[in-house]
Amino acid sequence: MILVAAFTGAFALAKSQNVVDFENLSLPPDSFWNGSDMSGSFTANGIATFPNSFVDWGGGMTSWSGFAYSNKADTVTQDFSNQYSNFAGNSLINSPIFGVNYNNSDWNTGQIIPNVVSFSSVIQPISMYVTNSTYAALTMKNGDAYSKKFGGTTGDDPDWFKLTITGMLDSITTGTVEFYLADYRFIDNAQDYIVKDWQNVDLTSLGAINKLSFSLSSSDTGMFGMNTPAYFCFDNIMYSLYNTISENHTTALKIYPNPSSDVVFFNKKLNNVEIYNSLGQIVLTHPSMNDFINIRSLPSGYYLLKATDNGEIIKQLLIKQ
Incomplete structure (x- = not known):
């Protein structure tokens, strides 16, 4: 697929x-x-x-x-x-x-x-x-x-x-x-x-x-x-x-708790946060700078978190309980 x-x-x-x-x-x-x-x-x-x-x-x-x-x-x-x-x-x-x-x-x-x-x-x-x-x-x-x-x-x-x-x-x-x-x-x-x-x-x-x-x-x-x-x-x-990666492999993003059933926090403020499901569809966005995102509305499963940090694109596996 x-x-x-x-x-x-x-x-x-x-x-x-x-x-x-x-x-x-x-x-x-x-x-x-x-x-x-x-x-x-x-x-x-x-x-x-x-x-x-x-x-x-x-x-x-x-x-x-x-x-x-x-x-x-x-x-x-x-x-x-x-x-x-x-x-x-x-x-x-x-x-x-x-x-x-x-x-x-x-x-x-x-x-x-x-x-x-x-x-x-x-x-x-x-x-x-x-x-x-x-x-x-x-x-x-x-x-x-x-x-x-x-x-x-x-x-x-x-x-x-x-x-x-x-x-x-x-x-x-x-x-x-x-x-x-x-x-x-x-x-x-x-x-x-x-x-x-x-x-x-x-x-x-x-x-x-x-x-x-x-x-x-x-x-x-x-x-x-x-x-x-x-x-x-x-x-x-x-x-x-x-593994978690970034586009140039230099930015270390930590998200916690992961898995989570509610709010997920980041160790830095991120811009243009997007959450993708396993079909590659965007299911959640947060365009402004922030160090958390609420995923309570998402069904349980595996997701891709994608965000921008100082112009660098970061991607991380996220698990919703």
């Missing part, structure tokens, strides 16, 4: 890159966390919160959806009990723990329900590593009682399994990246593939975001929804933080 790009382009990226690699979490060897502690979520590397829904149905029956984390790498067992293993059979260097995504589906429509990870700061996502779960990969390769063998009996069926990653700034969609975890649409069957290695996916086109949404889709979809197991594994989400 052009207006969103203009909004996010008003910020400068920190030079350093950061990573969500789950290494602040701990697991015994060959194990996983799936939300059975009923915590409802987990936070990785202090910035990314991954929601989880765990249900104990009684009689030893449980289910989960959303996000889990694991260090399992069984590449040969094709059944539901192996839903936490990555198909690469290994972990990334210095990152033995990885994330597992499972998308639930709507009981009425069969539509896949996206899973959304939230970030506590506005970030520029750079890339992330993804691979298949062993359960999904071997099901596509061999088929089972519920899911077809990709390619069919002849190998000619144009099957596919796709991950869709959507960037969001609050409720505004900033962009979408698609990645095929399996693709059998080639004329030459020798080119058909199911992803087995860790693959790096470029996310830079998503711009400034504070949420990433993950959804899976498949050619093997019937009247009750997708038949392919709705899993994939991921790790090392690389990102940079957005």
Whole structure:
């Protein structure tokens, strides 16, 4: 979206890159966390919160959806009990723990329900590593009682399994990246593939975001929804933080409190203060010199504050509670 790009382009990226690699979490060897502690979520590397829904149905029956984390790498067992293993059979260097995504589906429509990870700061996502779960990969390769063998009996069926990653700034969609975890649409069957290695996916086109949404889709979809197991594994989400900038990077503007629900104060008197929403629209102005502005009338969300100080244009991210 052009207006969103203009909004996010008003910020400068920190030079350093950061990573969500789950290494602040701990697991015994060959194990996983799936939300059975009923915590409802987990936070990785202090910035990314991954929601989880765990249900104990009684009689030893449980289910989960959303996000889990694991260090399992069984590449040969094709059944539901192996839903936490990555198909690469290994972990990334210095990152033995990885994330597992499972998308639930709507009981009425069969539509896949996206899973959304939230970030506590506005970030520029750079890339992330993804691979298949062993359960999904071997099901596509061999088929089972519920899911077809990709390619069919002849190998000619144009099957596919796709991950869709959507960037969001609050409720505004900033962009979408698609990645095929399996693709059998080639004329030459020798080119058909199911992803087995860790693959790096470029996310830079998503711009400034504070949420990433993950959804899976498949050619093997019937009247009750997708038949392919709705899993994939991921790790090392690389990102940079957005910083406050001025046009010549010399003026240090401080605004407080930030976030705020009422009046925002500046550490200096500013002229021509303008507040932009995430669509790039001016929603509030204060043309005269002042060291505060009242934002009580604004809906909660992220805004860009733009002002002039001694002829210099200053821009700052502002959060309305």
